[in-house]
Amino acid sequence: MLLIKEVSIVNEGQIKTGDILIKDDRIEKIGTALSVDGKHKVIDGKGLHLFPGVIDDQVHFREPGLTHKGNIFTESRAAVAGGVTSFMEMPNVNPQTITQELLEAKYQIGAKNSLANYSFYMGSTNTNLDEVLKTDPASVCGIKIFMGSSTGNMLVDDQETLENIFRNAPILIATHCEDEATIRANTEKFVAEYGDNIPFKYHPVIRNEEACYLSSSKAVELAKKNDARLHILHISTGKETNLFTNEIPLGQKRITSEACIHHLWFSDADYDEKGAFIKWNPAVKSAEDRDQIWKALLDDRIDVIATDHAPHTLEEKQNPYMKAPSGGPLIQHTLVAMLDFYHQGKISLERIAEKMCHAVAECFDVKERGYIREGYKADLVLVDLDKPWTVDKGNIRAKCGWSPFDGHTFKSSIEKTFVSGHLAYTDGELDESKLGQRLKFDRK
The missing domain is CATH 3.20.20.140 (Metal-dependent hydrolases)
Structure with missing residues (x-):
C-alpha cells in the first residue's frame, strides 16, 4: 500500500484537500486523516496538486x-x-x-x-x-x-x-x-x-x-x-x-x-x-x-x-x-x-x-480510469504548479531527441506519475520494473 497525504485533489469539477490510499493497482480509499503502518510508503502532498492520469x-x-x-x-x-x-x-x-x-x-x-x-x-x-x-x-x-x-x-x-x-x-x-x-x-x-x-x-x-x-x-x-x-x-x-x-x-x-x-x-x-x-x-x-x-x-x-x-x-x-x-x-x-x-x-x-x-x-467508455474514485485504477499525476523548468535536449525523453518546445520554460512540473498503482516516475527518474496494462472498455 501507498498513501498520499494532504494533497489538493483535482477531480470532477472540484479541488479538495485529502488523502489517497493506493492498494495494488487501485485507489483503495479517499478521505482525510488516513494512515498506514510503518511498512508502507507515505508521500507528503502538501502544496501539490493531484490529477487523474x-x-x-x-x-x-x-x-x-x-x-x-x-x-x-x-x-x-x-x-x-x-x-x-x-x-x-x-x-x-x-x-x-x-x-x-x-x-x-x-x-x-x-x-x-x-x-x-x-x-x-x-x-x-x-x-x-x-x-x-x-x-x-x-x-x-x-x-x-x-x-x-x-x-x-x-x-x-x-x-x-x-x-x-x-x-x-x-x-x-x-x-x-x-x-x-x-x-x-x-x-x-x-x-x-x-x-x-x-x-x-x-x-x-x-x-x-x-x-x-x-x-x-x-x-x-x-x-x-x-x-x-x-x-x-x-x-x-x-x-x-x-x-x-x-x-x-x-x-x-x-x-x-x-x-x-x-x-x-x-x-x-x-x-x-x-x-x-x-x-x-x-x-x-x-x-x-x-x-x-x-x-x-x-x-x-x-x-x-x-x-x-x-x-x-x-x-x-x-x-x-x-x-x-x-x-x-x-x-x-x-x-x-x-x-x-x-x-x-x-x-x-x-x-x-x-x-x-x-x-x-x-x-x-474507458473502464475504471480517468477519474479519482475509490475502486478505480490508480492512474494519478502529482504536479507542482510553481516549479519552473526549461526544455532542452538533456531532458527530452522522446527517442527523436527534439521538441517544438525546445528552449521554452514551463511554469509547472510533473513530480510523480502512478500507472495502475505503480510509482512509474518520481523526481525525474523512471521506474521500469512494472509495465502498464491493456485498457478495457465498458461498452454496451
Whole structure:
C-alpha cells in the first residue's frame, strides 16, 4: 500500500484537500486523516496538486517498422514523464495495422514494452472491411479512418467502403479529415512555383480550411446518416467547430471531437521561426482559428484534448518542405503546456482534468480510469504548479531527441506519475520494473 497525504485533489469539477490510499493497482480509499503502518510508503502532498492520469487518445509511437523515429518503450517513457498514464495508438506503421492478427501483434508488443497503459486502433483501408468489422468493442479503442492522406498512405476514399464502415462499425470510428483532391491541387500550384523548397508558412495554405471542412462535414454527414459513433481528431479550423454541438451531455453524443496541443499553442505566425518543427497534418493555422478552437473547447463543442504525438528524426525534419514529414513529439509536454494556459488564466485546473482525463474516459467508455474514485485504477499525476523548468535536449525523453518546445520554460512540473498503482516516475527518474496494462472498455 501507498498513501498520499494532504494533497489538493483535482477531480470532477472540484479541488479538495485529502488523502489517497493506493492498494495494488487501485485507489483503495479517499478521505482525510488516513494512515498506514510503518511498512508502507507515505508521500507528503502538501502544496501539490493531484490529477487523474492523462489519457491521450491519439498518438503515433512508430512500432512496428518505423522504430528509428520512436517505439512503444521509448515513447511510453516520455508519456509517463509527462503525466500521461494511458494512450491510444494509431495504425499507420509498417506493416499497417489492418488485420486482426497484426492488431494483436501490437498488443503483444505493448504488453512487453509499454510503461503506460495502452490501446491500439484497428486501421481501415479501401479493401479490409471484413477485418475491420471483427474488431472487439470491449478490448480495442476504435477504428481509424484516414479520410485524408498523412504519414503511412492509408487513405480511404472509396465511397462504398466509407458507407459500409459507417453503417456497420461495431465500435467508435476516429477520423483524420482532410480532402485529398483539394490538397493535391494546392500542392501542385506551390510545387510549380517553388519546387521542393516551398516555404513552410504555406503549409496551412496547402492544407487549408476548405480541405479540412469538406472532409469533416462529409464525416459528420456519414455519421448522422448511419447513426455511427464518430470522433473527429485534431480539429484545426474555426469553421469546423460549428459542426459540433454542446446542447447534449457528452455521454449522449454520437459525434465528438478533439483539439490538439499544437493547434491550441501555435499559429501560422510561428512558421518563420519553427518551420518543419510545427509541420503537422492538419496544419497549424491562423491565430483566429486557434481562438475559435479554444472557444469551442471551453464551451464543450470540442470534447477532449490530445497530442497527436508523432515523432520523426531531426534529420528527417531538416529536409525541404516536400520531403520533411509532418508530425512532432508532444506527449511529454502536454500536461505542463495546459498548465501554462492555466497560469495565463485561459483554463481552470478542473477543466484541464475534465478535458484530458474525464472526458476522454467518457468519450471512449474507458473502464475504471480517468477519474479519482475509490475502486478505480490508480492512474494519478502529482504536479507542482510553481516549479519552473526549461526544455532542452538533456531532458527530452522522446527517442527523436527534439521538441517544438525546445528552449521554452514551463511554469509547472510533473513530480510523480502512478500507472495502475505503480510509482512509474518520481523526481525525474523512471521506474521500469512494472509495465502498464491493456485498457478495457465498458461498452454496451
